[in-house]
Amino acid sequence: GNSVTQMEGPVTLSEEAFLTINCTYTATGYPSLFWYVQYPGEGLQLLLKATKADDKGSNKGFEATYRKETTSFHLEKGSVQVSDSAVYFCALSPSFSGGYNKLIFGAGTRLAVHP
Amino acid sequence: GEEVAQTPKHLVRGEGQKAKLYCAPIKGHSYVFWYQQVLKNEFKFLISFQNENVFDETGMPKERFSAKCLPNSPCSLEIQATKLEDSAVYFCASSPHTGLNTEAFFGQGTRLTVV
Numbered sequence: 001g002n003s004v005t006q007m008e009g010p011v012t013l014s015e016e017a018f019l020t021i022n023c024t025y026t027a028t029g030y031p032s033l034f035w036y037v038q039y040p041g042e043g044l045q046l047l048l049k050a051t052k053a054d055d056k057g058s059n060k061g062f063e064a065t066y067r068k069e070t071t072s073f074h075l076e077k078g079s080v081q082v083s084d085s086a087v088y089f090c091a092l093s094p095s096f097s098g099g100y101n102k103l104i105f106g107a108g109t110r111l112a113v114h115p
Numbered sequence: 116g117e118e119v120a121q122t123p124k125h126l127v128r129g130e131g132q133k134a135k136l137y138c139a140p141i142k143g144h145s146y147v148f149w150y151q152q153v154l155k156n157e158f159k160f161l162i163s164f165q166n167e168n169v170f171d172e173t174g175m176p177k178e179r180f181s182a183k184c185l186p187n188s189p190c191s192l193e194i195q196a197t198k199l200e201d202s203a204v205y206f207c208a209s210s211p212h213t214g215l216n217t218e219a220f221f222g223q224g225t226r227l228t229v230v
Contacts, residue, residue: 042223043119043206043221043222043223043224044206044208044221045221046218046219049218087156089156089158091158101163101170101171102148102160102163102171102174103148103150103158103160103219104160105150105157105158107156107157108156108157108158110156
């Protein structure tokens with residue numbers, strides 16, 4: 001079946017530190033991969049996405065590369081800010097005639113950045 | 116509207132009571148998705164609609180849960196005879212179509228507390 005596994009948090013970093021949040025997936029076919037962010041008390045916002053192998057998604061200094069050979073989509077940022085504190089969700093959308101269907105989420109990783 | 120609007124923000128129900136949640140998708144979006152966020156972070160897909168038609172209901176509990184999307188009305192998710200374990204935040208998302216570059220936009224969620 002389809003599933004997403006991401007590293008357990010919380011991840012606690014000092015401002016300007018390097019961030020990596022690991023995400024691996026299990027899926028048949030060619031899923032699309034996503035990172036969503038949830039700020040306290042809010043809904044989910046799409047952070048970045050990749051729809052095929054070797055694609056790199058990037059946004060607001062965050063990056064993730066779709067690695068089919070390792071079934072991974074690790075999230076990275078070179079220098080985190082206090083405002084990046086949130087819960088980050090890795091997700092996949094199963095192949096469906098090449099289109100988008102439901103999202104299957106990982107358990108989420110809480111990031112806390114201190115000044 | 117320009118955002119997915121969910122009402123109410125908070126809902127408290129006694130065990131056995133009915134709960135009804137509403138979601139107005141972004142105008143022009145044909146697809147609506149419901150997710151349940153339980154425990155700390157875990158998201159579970161419940162059901163999706165293409166206009167007023169059920170698109171995928173593989174995540175819906177067979178008992179007590181029902182959902183509708185009727186023309187010119189907000190979509191709704193109804194839970195009959197609520198149980199303590201139904202306590203969760205229920206998120207609605209909408210997307211204009213299904214395709215590789217389609218993004219789902221999430222609402223702020225409805226927090227259901229069953230006491």
